[in-house]
Amino acid sequence: MSIYLDGHSTTPLAPEALEAMSPWWHAQAGNPHSPHLAGMLAAQAVENARSELASLVGSDPQELIFTSGATEANNIAIRGTALAALEGGIDRREIVVSAIEHKSVLSSAHSLRSAGFRIIEAPVTENGVIDILALERMVGDRTLLVSVMAVNNEVGSIQPLADIVRIARAAGALVHVDAAQGIGKVPFDCVDFDFASLSSHKMYGPMGIGALFVSSAAHVRPLPVLFGGSQEAGIRPGTVPTPLVVGFGAAARVSRSRLGTDATHSRTLSALFLEELRSRQVQFIENIPEPSRAPGSLSLRFPGNDAMSIIARAGDRIAISEGSACTSGKITASHVLLQMGLTEEQASETVRLYFSRYNTEADATEAALVLSQIVGR
Incomplete structure (x- = not known):
């Protein structure tokens, strides 16, 4: 799974x-x-x-x-x-x-x-x-x-x-x-x-x-x-x-009782995941800096790598989303990323992830390992 x-x-x-x-x-x-x-x-x-x-x-x-x-x-x-x-x-x-x-x-x-x-x-x-x-x-x-x-x-x-x-x-x-x-x-x-x-x-x-x-x-x-x-x-x-x-x-x-706990947990896992990517010399760019984003949320660009290809190759091991949208059967660049100033090519290199309440440190480490095997270093 x-x-x-x-x-x-x-x-x-x-x-x-x-x-x-x-x-x-x-x-x-x-x-x-x-x-x-x-x-x-x-x-x-x-x-x-x-x-x-x-x-x-x-x-x-x-x-x-x-x-x-x-x-x-x-x-x-x-x-x-x-x-x-x-x-x-x-x-x-x-x-x-x-x-x-x-x-x-x-x-x-x-x-x-x-x-x-x-x-x-x-x-x-x-x-x-x-x-x-x-x-x-x-x-x-x-x-x-x-x-x-x-x-x-x-x-x-x-x-x-x-x-x-x-x-x-x-x-x-x-x-x-x-x-x-x-x-x-x-x-x-x-x-x-x-x-x-x-x-x-x-x-x-x-x-x-x-x-x-x-x-x-x-x-x-x-x-x-x-x-x-x-x-x-x-x-x-x-x-x-x-x-x-x-x-x-x-x-x-449940969310009301766990709001602070969940935020700390998600923030910790996303930070661990990024550190694991860096330790494996994976080149990536954070589209949104940590202080400006919700805990656990990541929008990452992997220069030179097509997001759809990353998702397809990682699909049996990790479930992530791309920075594009399918409209009338045609893949188009995310309007969000374009409005932020990214080019269509940069948008096509973007994937999005979220570390939830039910993810673990092992998930973060394994996800970084999977992506390091797929994207260019």
Whole structure:
């Protein structure tokens, strides 16, 4: 079995989450929106999980709306807020996003151009951090929403959210944070934001479940982007998947108790891995310096080596990701790396790794050994 270091895409499922989910698949399978006993028990389990998640992100439980994942949460936060502003007669038609956002943010925002919105992409520095001076020039009295991720999903760069909030608030703009890659890895508190998108499978929970934080103090409440029932405060229709929500809550509970421990563990393993590469005289470049990235996250360029070839040759021993993306069957350079100033060739030489809670020192050493046998020294 290969060593799993693809935590940018998904982290391993926590045993506690798996155990918590188990009875809700069969013995206690009830629709949480039904009035019978099984339904009421399921509803209570959902609310308990909502409270666990709220404790992790510093919100009121009723400010959390369960979704199918962070992609759907991003769509609701951006499209739903824009549509609510149109319906409410709010005369702000600009949305500012960073140029390295997840495609679900960029695509959601750009889809609103047909509705009369202007989408402004703020540049980032070579370290993958939003250019604050440029952002200040871009946010003004026409800005409805500023949307910036907490931690980049490809390179792990941590964004200066306090400065971003300060700039948005001074202009009277709403703030949305895509926190999918941040919760469970770095401290995160929703209190300063209007909206925040959360993901379960990025923090050791099950796939297929996420949440959107909607502040009770936000002066615009998103409209639903899907239509059906009135579940989840009328923002997200559809039957809530009790087992997935329970697993999400269990993962949140564990992450809250292990946040500092996990960060130290991941940081130690990534440092060991890099030292092992150096000791084997492997040539590499860190795209993001250690102080600017989430613990355990690495974006490495191996000059003269094609990332896809590295991944293919290492695939039966270590699972890692590349710095490119497949769009319509065509491999293209990562927009994140290009916005950071890398060339297409340099982007094609980049791989990304994440050392998670469940990796060991032996994993770090073995991964360095495998890569040293593949890439040029």
